[in-house]
Amino acid sequence: MWIYEKKLQYPVKIAKPDARLAGIIVDALGGPDGEVGASMRYLSQRYTMPSGKVIGTLTDIGNEELAHMEIVSALLYQLTKGLSPEEIKAAGLDKYYVNHGSGIYPAAASGEPYTCMAFNSKGDPIADLNEDLAAEQKARVTYDNILRLSDNPDVNDVIKFLRQREIVHYQRFGEALRSLTD
Template identity: 45%
Template sequence: MIQTMIVKLTKDVNVEEIKKADMGPYYAIRDTAVYPADSTGNPWTASYVSSTGDPIADLYNDMAAEKKAKAVYENLLKLTDDALLKDALRFLLEREIVHFKRFGEALRSVEEYNQSKRIY
């Protein structure tokens, strides 16, 4: 969604505005195309998605990722004064909060299951 926001914000931008925003190197390689990358230009890679096979470790990892995403949205909100963009970012931020809570609930369920007595 963030990449879509960037495309929408830059679709009618002229080259002079791109230069002024110090986005010349990005434009030279990609024009205004969507290119999933972090703020320093590192491309998205599947290595960002990790799984250990241990549901407790994976749920903690998922919860940490949600907290990191929330922090990114909070920082992005500070970087714009566009009201519509802020609304979209607030929605995404709230979604991260809900995801964090749901992963926490799942973690409690797994921990309760692991601590329960099983009779076979």
């Protein structure tokens, strides 16, 4: 079972709102390679894994991804808090706003709601762990793209942390995979 801790894994403190950036960063929450999908992927796959080492790795990384959902959500909240409909419209976030207002909703930047179709749980440890390795790299690329599109230092500091975690997870999944094949 789960226990919630009332703290972020990494601090988020954005000095000024930026709706345009929020419309891009939402992809890291509910996009095909976003944090919601990452968490659901690992926490779904772990049940049928053949060793404590792999089950533990998927449990702990899947759990950390829940904390990353919260970090990205905190970014979205702080980037949009207190903006007027005019400011939202000027930033091109009106299509999100008409449905969700200032609510945090897991969707891709292109507007598609989060879907589990972006991941699989195959019941095959080799297939699943290879998907997980690819997923971490794809998430890393999304964060690289966000860094290319953002010049906000407060945002980029948090994105760099999340990007680094993708690399660490990739390393651990590689070790988990090799623990089954070598």
